[in-house]
Amino acid sequence: MDWRWDFTFEVVLPRIWQAAGVTVWATVVSFLLALVGGLVLMLLKTHRSAWISRPATEFIEVIRATPLLVQIFFLFFLLPEVGITLPPLTTGILALAIYNSTLCAEVYRAGFQAVPSGQWEACVALNMSTYRTYKDVIIPQSLPPIVPALGNYLVAIFKETPLLSFVAVAEIMQVSKLIGSEYYRFTEAITVAGIFFLVMSLVAAFLIRLVDQYVKRSILH
Amino acid sequence: MNRIGIVVALIAFLVGLSVATFAELRVFLPAILRGAVVTVHVATLSIALFLLLSVVAGIGRAYGAAPVRWLSVLYIEVFRGTSLLVILFWMFFVMPEFGLFLSPVAAGVLGIGLNFGAYGAEVVRGALAAVPRGQTEATIALNMSAFRRMTRIVLPQAVAIMIPGLVNLTIELVKATALVSAVTLSDITYAAVQQNQLHFRTVEIFSITLMLYYCLAQFVRFGGAALEDRFSRHRARRA
Known part of the structure; x- marks a missing residue:
C-alpha cells in the first residue's frame, strides 16, 4: 500500500471540498421538495374518494418497490425524449425528491394516525375551527414522532x-472517480470520499438528536 | 391477497406486452433477462451474508463481552454512516491496494452484505430487547445455561419480532443490487441502460426494468409474510 499525503492534500481535498457543495445542495433541495411532495401525496392517499386515493397508494407502492438508480436513469433518458431538457443535476434532484416524497408521505400518515381519535372528538365537542384544531391540537402532537423520522430521511438522502x-x-463520488482515472490513484480519493460521508452522517445524526x-x-413540556 | 393479484397482473401484462410488440421486445428483452439472472445471483448471496452479519453483530452488541460489543458498535456505526456506493467502489478499487483482489461479484456481495448487515444488526438488537424480561428471569430461575437460554427461549421469540424489519431491509437490499453495475457487473440496470443506448426505446425498456424490480420485491414480501406466519404461531396458539 502506498498512501501519498501530498497528493491527498494538494489534489484530492480541494476538489472534493468543491464537490461537497454540490452534494449538500442536492441533499437540501431534494429534502425540501420531498417534504412538500410527501405532504401532497399523504393528502391524496387519505382522500375520501377512492378514485384519488387508490392511484396515489399504488404510485407510492411502485416508487417504493423499485430502485432509485433505475428511476434516476428513467427520468434522465425519458425527459429529453418528451422535449424537456434539464441539466443532470436538476434531473437527479427531481428523482431524489420523488423517491423520498413517497417515503415522507408514509411518515406523515403514521404521525397523524398516532394522534388518538379522542383528540379529534374533543375538538369537535369544543366547537374548535378546523384551523385551530390542526394548529393547536393535532400538529403539535403529531410532530414528535415525525421529526426524528424525517431527520433520518435527510441523512438517507445525503447517502443517496x-x-x-x-x-x-x-x-x-463523481469527482473522486474522475481524480482516480486522471491520476490513476483511486485509494486516496475514494477513501477521502468515504470518510467525508461517515463524518457528515455522524454530525447530522447528532444535530437531528438535538432538534428532536x-x-x-x-x-410536550 | 390483493398484492398477489397485482403481481399476477403485472406478469400477465409483461407477457401480453411481449406478444403485442414481439419484434421490438425480442431485441432487448433477452439482455435484460440475462441481467435479471445476475441480479438474483448477487441478491441471494448478499441476503445470506446480510442475515448472518445482522444476527452476529446484533447479538454481539446486545450480549457480547466488552471488546465484542465495541467491535459490533464500530462495525454498525461505520457501515451505517457511509454510502453504499462509496463502499462498493472502495471494495473494488481500493482493496487491491491492500493486496486483496476481489472479483466483481465478491465486491458487490461483500459491500451490500456489510452495509445492510449494519442496519439489520440494529433490528436484531431491538427485537432481542423487546422479548419480555420475565422470560430471561424465568430461565435463570430454572437454571438454564446461557446458551440454552439464547437458543431455546430468547431467540425464537425475538425472531418473530425481527422478521418484519428484516423483510423490509431485504426488499431494500434487492433494490440496492442496482448499484453493482458500478463494479462492472451487468445486472438488470446495466443491461437496461446499455439496451437503451442501443435502441432508444426508453419507455418500454425502463417500464420493464421497473416492473422486474417490483416483482422481485413482491416475491420477497410474500416470502416474508409466510415466514412471519410460521414464526408467530406461538402467539396465535396462546390467544
Missing part, C-alpha cells in the same frame, strides 16, 4: 446523492 454520479453530476430533543421539550 452518490447515485447522481451515474448521470455525470459532479458531486463527491428541542421539539420534545418545547411541545
Whole structure:
C-alpha cells in the first residue's frame, strides 16, 4: 500500500471540498421538495374518494418497490425524449425528491394516525375551527414522532446523492472517480470520499438528536 | 391477497406486452433477462451474508463481552454512516491496494452484505430487547445455561419480532443490487441502460426494468409474510 499525503492534500481535498457543495445542495433541495411532495401525496392517499386515493397508494407502492438508480436513469433518458431538457443535476434532484416524497408521505400518515381519535372528538365537542384544531391540537402532537423520522430521511438522502454520479453530476463520488482515472490513484480519493460521508452522517445524526430533543421539550413540556 | 393479484397482473401484462410488440421486445428483452439472472445471483448471496452479519453483530452488541460489543458498535456505526456506493467502489478499487483482489461479484456481495448487515444488526438488537424480561428471569430461575437460554427461549421469540424489519431491509437490499453495475457487473440496470443506448426505446425498456424490480420485491414480501406466519404461531396458539 502506498498512501501519498501530498497528493491527498494538494489534489484530492480541494476538489472534493468543491464537490461537497454540490452534494449538500442536492441533499437540501431534494429534502425540501420531498417534504412538500410527501405532504401532497399523504393528502391524496387519505382522500375520501377512492378514485384519488387508490392511484396515489399504488404510485407510492411502485416508487417504493423499485430502485432509485433505475428511476434516476428513467427520468434522465425519458425527459429529453418528451422535449424537456434539464441539466443532470436538476434531473437527479427531481428523482431524489420523488423517491423520498413517497417515503415522507408514509411518515406523515403514521404521525397523524398516532394522534388518538379522542383528540379529534374533543375538538369537535369544543366547537374548535378546523384551523385551530390542526394548529393547536393535532400538529403539535403529531410532530414528535415525525421529526426524528424525517431527520433520518435527510441523512438517507445525503447517502443517496452518490447515485447522481451515474448521470455525470459532479458531486463527491463523481469527482473522486474522475481524480482516480486522471491520476490513476483511486485509494486516496475514494477513501477521502468515504470518510467525508461517515463524518457528515455522524454530525447530522447528532444535530437531528438535538432538534428532536428541542421539539420534545418545547411541545410536550 | 390483493398484492398477489397485482403481481399476477403485472406478469400477465409483461407477457401480453411481449406478444403485442414481439419484434421490438425480442431485441432487448433477452439482455435484460440475462441481467435479471445476475441480479438474483448477487441478491441471494448478499441476503445470506446480510442475515448472518445482522444476527452476529446484533447479538454481539446486545450480549457480547466488552471488546465484542465495541467491535459490533464500530462495525454498525461505520457501515451505517457511509454510502453504499462509496463502499462498493472502495471494495473494488481500493482493496487491491491492500493486496486483496476481489472479483466483481465478491465486491458487490461483500459491500451490500456489510452495509445492510449494519442496519439489520440494529433490528436484531431491538427485537432481542423487546422479548419480555420475565422470560430471561424465568430461565435463570430454572437454571438454564446461557446458551440454552439464547437458543431455546430468547431467540425464537425475538425472531418473530425481527422478521418484519428484516423483510423490509431485504426488499431494500434487492433494490440496492442496482448499484453493482458500478463494479462492472451487468445486472438488470446495466443491461437496461446499455439496451437503451442501443435502441432508444426508453419507455418500454425502463417500464420493464421497473416492473422486474417490483416483482422481485413482491416475491420477497410474500416470502416474508409466510415466514412471519410460521414464526408467530406461538402467539396465535396462546390467544
